[in-house]
Amino acid sequence: MAQPLPSMLREIGKKQINRAPSPLLAMSVPWLLVMLGSLSPTWPVIASAPVMPPLGFLLLVAWQQLRPGLFPVWAGLPLGLFDDLYSGQPMGSAVVLWSAAMLGLDFIELRFPWRGFVLNWLEASGFIAAYLILSLQIANLGGGSTQLTAILPQVLLAILTYPIAGRLVGLADRFRLIKIRAV
Amino acid sequence: MAAPNNRRPGYSRRAQYGNFFGYIAAFVGIGVGALLLVFSINNSSAFSSLRGAANDVAAPAGEAAAGGRTTGQGLWATIAGYFTHGARVARLEREVAEARVRLAEQSALKEENARLKALVGLTEGDLKPVTITRLIGSTSTSTRRFALLGVGGNQGVRPGMAVRSPLGLVGRVVETGSSSARVLLITDSESSIPVRRASDGIQAYANGLGDGTLQIRLAVTGINPLKKGDAIVTTGSGGIYRPGEAVGVVVALTPDGAIARPLSDPALTEFVSVEPLFEAPEAPAPEAK
Numbered sequence: 001m002a003q004p005l006p007s008m009l010r011e012i013g014k015k016q017i018n019r020a021p022s023p024l025l026a027m028s029v030p031w032l033l034v035m036l037g038s039l040s041p042t043w044p045v046i047a048s049a050p051v052m053p054p055l056g057f058l059l060l061v062a063w064q065q066l067r068p069g070l071f072p073v074w075a076g077l078p079l080g081l082f083d084d085l086y087s088g089q090p091m092g093s094a095v096v097l098w099s100a101a102m103l104g105l106d107f108i109e110l111r112f113p114w115r116g117f118v119l120n121w122l123e124a125s126g127f128i129a130a131y132l133i134l135s136l137q138i139a140n141l142g143g144g145s146t147q148l149t150a151i152l153p154q155v156l157l158a159i160l161t162y163p164i165a166g167r168l169v170g171l172a173d174r175f176r177l178i179k180i181r182a183v
Numbered sequence: 184m185a186a187p188n189n190r191r192p193g194y195s196r197r198a199q200y201g202n203f204f205g206y207i208a209a210f211v212g213i214g215v216g217a218l219l220l221v222f223s224i225n226n227s228s229a230f231s232s233l234r235g236a237a238n239d240v241a242a243p244a245g246e247a248a249a250g251g252r253t254t255g256q257g258l259w260a261t262i263a264g265y266f267t268h269g270a271r272v273a274r275l276e277r278e279v280a281e282a283r284v285r286l287a288e289q290s291a292l293k294e295e296n297a298r299l300k301a302l303v304g305l306t307e308g309d310l311k312p313v314t315i316t317r318l319i320g321s322t323s324t325s326t327r328r329f330a331l332l333g334v335g336g337n338q339g340v341r342p343g344m345a346v347r348s349p350l351g352l353v354g355r356v357v358e359t360g361s362s363s364a365r366v367l368l369i370t371d372s373e374s375s376i377p378v379r380r381a382s383d384g385i386q387a388y389a390n391g392l393g394d395g396t397l398q399i400r401l402a403v404t405g406i407n408p409l410k411k412g413d414a415i416v417t418t419g420s421g422g423i424y425r426p427g428e429a430v431g432v433v434v435a436l437t438p439d440g441a442i443a444r445p446l447s448d449p450a451l452t453e454f455v456s457v458e459p460l461f462e463a464p465e466a467p468a469p470e471a472k
Contacts, residue, residue: 042331091223100213
């Protein structure tokens with residue numbers, strides 16, 4: 001789902017031939033983008049029901065599908081910890097689920113390396129639905145008692161949002177590989 | 184695209200070990216997360232200082248954005264207003280006529296109230312809120328319903344304080360950082376408020392359902408006396424919320440009570456006030472640890 005950059009941005013990397021991507025940018029953009037997604041609870045949406053897609057998780061899955069192996073398999077631990085600080089879930093919920101998702105995505109990547117858009121979307125849909133349902137169970141263990149039906153709109157919305165998250169990741173991927181460092 | 188085959192990095196021992204320990208670390212991550220979960224579920228305030236600090240960092244951005252939210256909603260309301268203008272004017276005129284009658288009735292009641300209060304020697308203490316602020320965010324992805332406030336311990340906000348909007352009850356403060364606080368909304372499934380029907384006083388509990396509505400469970404079951412449109416207010420028992428605060432309106436009936444919609448939709452609330460503790464407890468409240 002790599003997305004062509006706007007022409008202005010594309011020109012930045014084409015000016016000179018003796019240029020290479022900046023390692024700092026190339027390494028930090030994926031982590032920062034996922035963390036930015038985790039910060040979505042501080043965005044100006046005050047919801048009285050769970051409706052927003054879990055953006056941090058969507059972006060993590062999208063990165064993992066676009067660039068398998070870019071994140072180390074243990075990336076679920078630090079990124080999940082950061083997500084837990086803001087998500088309102090019991091602490092540790094995203095650490096467990098994101099770590100498990102990273103291993104699951106890695107496994108599928110090795111078994112079925114060639115996938116098209118539809119198959120990618122299906123795979124991500126499975127992960128998103130499982131993630132949201134397990135998050136609900138964990139939140140209920142931690143004191144809540146929400147019915148499963150309350151999150152169905154959120155699951156649907158998250159699955160429909162996933163291709164947009166994928167596009168965003170594609171854009172960020174082109175951005176992080178812009179050749180700006182002189183060699 | 185197909186993965187670069189990370190599992191077999193070649194003859195380099197260093198790369199092989201790095202790979203192997205990466206997978207070990209991933210499983211350790213699951214274990215660490217499970218341990219954290221056990222801690223946090225058994226003791227919900229275990230990581231409150233960490234969360235408070237994290238929210239303190241994110242609060243300024245949220246505050247800046249909260250202003251934009253109000254403006255944005257105003258814009259949509261303006262556009263929507265063009266399409267419903269005629270019908271609304273007619274309805275509002277009718278309502279104004281009805282309200283004039285009500286107003287007359289109210290003023291009579293007010294006089295009577297003042298007379299009765301003087302009789303029993305009650306004084307009407309004007310409640311001064313601790314602070315008035317904006318809700319700057321909410322856990323909109325999780326099924327738990329928390330909101331963030333842009334004020335915290337430095338402004339005198341303490342866990343247990345009630346948060347209300349001009350329309351009604353919003354929730355109560357559960358955790359505070361130095362400049363941010365976390366509010367348990369009344370629609371959270373852990374929130375349970377002792378309430379009564381405003382018109383008579385039938386006792387019930389309002390439990391959040393997590394999907395933006397409240398389940399009203401009657402204290403005495405049997406014949407369900409609730410009707411659609413009944414207003415629900417707090418009783419004040421339990422000592423967290425003041426008596427007589429508006430909570431919600433019944434929208435549907437269930438066999439053992441009703442479903443109510445909260446009056447103060449947090450999404451439409453611009454400003455909320457943090458009220459001082461209703462009954463200053465002798466010992467600190469359990470969540471104030």
